[in-house]
Amino acid sequence: SQQGEEDPQALSIQEGENATMNCSYKTSINNLQWYRQNSGRGLVHLILIRSNEREKHSGRLRVTLDTSKKSSSLLITASRAADTASYFCATVTSGGSYIPTFGRGTSLIVHP
Amino acid sequence: GAGVSQSPRYKVAKRGQDVALRCDPISGHVSLFWYQQALGQGPEFLTYFQNEAQLDKSGLPSDRFFAERPEGSVSTLKIQRTQQEDSAVYLCASSLGQAINYGYTFGSGTRLTVV
Numbered sequence: 001s002q003q004g005e006e007d008p009q010a011l012s013i014q015e016g017e018n019a020t021m022n023c024s025y026k027t028s029i030n031n032l033q034w035y036r037q038n039s040g041r042g043l044v045h046l047i048l049i050r051s052n053e054r055e056k057h058s059g060r061l062r063v064t065l066d067t068s069k070k071s072s073s074l075l076i077t078a079s080r081a082a083d084t085a086s087y088f089c090a091t092v093t094s095g096g097s098y099i100p101t102f103g104r105g106t107s108l109i110v111h112p
Numbered sequence: 113g114a115g116v117s118q119s120p121r122y123k124v125a126k127r128g129q130d131v132a133l134r135c136d137p138i139s140g141h142v143s144l145f146w147y148q149q150a151l152g153q154g155p156e157f158l159t160y161f162q163n164e165a166q167l168d169k170s171g172l173p174s175d176r177f178f179a180e181r182p183e184g185s186v187s188t189l190k191i192q193r194t195q196q197e198d199s200a201v202y203l204c205a206s207s208l209g210q211a212i213n214y215g216y217t218f219g220s221g222t223r224l225t226v227v
Contacts, residue, residue: 033215033216042203043205043218045215045216048214099145099157100157102154104152104154105153
């Protein structure tokens with residue numbers, strides 16, 4: 001079963017544009033994590049945001065968390081062709097076994 | 113090592129064959145996880161170790177799946193009598209501590225194809 005659901009399923013943009021991906025989840029969380037996966041590779045951890053945080057930045061990445069709406073967004077600014085990948089959110093629920101549960105991902109294509 | 117290492121990178125098995133997939137986590141990482149990822153899907157949790165103790169195996173799809181981490185470092189995921197629905201990428205991840213504080217480092221996975 002998958003707790004988080006990313007939206008959109010696929011996103012195609014031009015280099016230099018911003019890309020926004022959303023993640024919605026169902027149960028209360030301890031934290032939410034975003035990962036990137038290039039084709040045929042493992043997942044790379046991008047950002048972890050805790051339930052008491054509202055926004056975090058890392059380079060060109062900005063993650064927001066709205067626990068009242070049970071949603072998070074990942075913004076990639078000034079996208080590059082190298083950002084082409086699948087992006088997944090993973091939720092760690094409160095009071096559970098602290099095992100991240102992944103969504104189905106957003107496939108991002110950045111055209112040069 | 114510098115990262116999480118998985119072997120083999122690719123495995124083709126005939127239906128009914130047993131397979132063993134290996135994961136070498138980052139040295140000193142206490143937590144180790146196995147996930148199964150079908151094509152076009154997100155990773156699905158299989159099992160979790162803290163050191164050598166298997167704390168959660170609720171995600172293992174059947175009793176044909178077995179995982180071990182006898183010395184608290186290298187882990188092996190074994191699938192007995194493989195079936196076509198077992199075809200997937202098997203990902204291993206390790207973490208310094210619990211995921212309440214840390215993200216995971218994933219290996220590149222083993223792509224299993226059952227023919």
